[in-house]
Amino acid sequence: xxxxxxxxxxxxxxxxxxxxxxxxxxxxxxxxxxxxxxxxxxxxxxxxxxxxxxxxxxxxxxxxxxxxxxxxxxxxxxxxxxxxxxxxxxxxxxxxxxxxxxxxxxxxxxxxxxxxx
Numbered sequence: 393x394x395x396x397x398x399x400x401x402x403x404x405x406x407x408x409x410x411x412x413x414x415x416x417x418x419x420x421x422x423x424x425x426x427x428x429x430x431x432x433x434x435x436x437x438x439x440x441x442x443x444x445x446x447x448x449x450x451x452x453x454x455x456x457x458x459x460x461x462x463x464x465x466x467x468x469x470x471x472x473x474x475x476x477x478x479x480x481x482x483x484x485x486x487x488x489x490x491x492x493x494x495x496x497x498x499x500x501x502x503x504x505x506x507x508x509x
Contacts, residue, residue, distance in 0.1 A: 404432045406480060407488045412447055414495040423447060431480040435473050449495045459483075460490040467492070 405428055412423040425446075429439070440455060449455065457470040459479050470476055470491075483489045 400430045404430050405487065406431055406483065408491050409488065410491045410493060412493045436476050443493060453495050453497055456494045456496065458492045
């Protein structure tokens with residue numbers, strides 16, 4: 393994961409304010425963390441692998457990633473490199489992205505929760 397601050401281009405660095413949430417399959421939990429990533433050097437798979445390394449989930453669990461879109465004021469899902477690029481593009485001015493990452497089982501429905509504190 394390209395998270396080495398001293399080698400990042402400030403023009404492509406983004407602060408991700410992440411709320412990691414699990415429900416139903418385990419006790420409810422919420423972790424808050426922040427990550428600085430370089431949008432030119434990060435792809436969706438590497439991002440998910442990095443999060444899974446820090447906050448492992450089970451073999452029968454899945455992750456759903458959403459972010460707050462300040463342009464449309466909604467919570468689009470991030471599920472590919474293309475949707476990550478769109479997320480960076482919509483937050484180009486602020487360089488700060490509020491994200492919700494939910495861990496759930498296959499038969500559980502992910503619910504987009506408000507990202508407000």
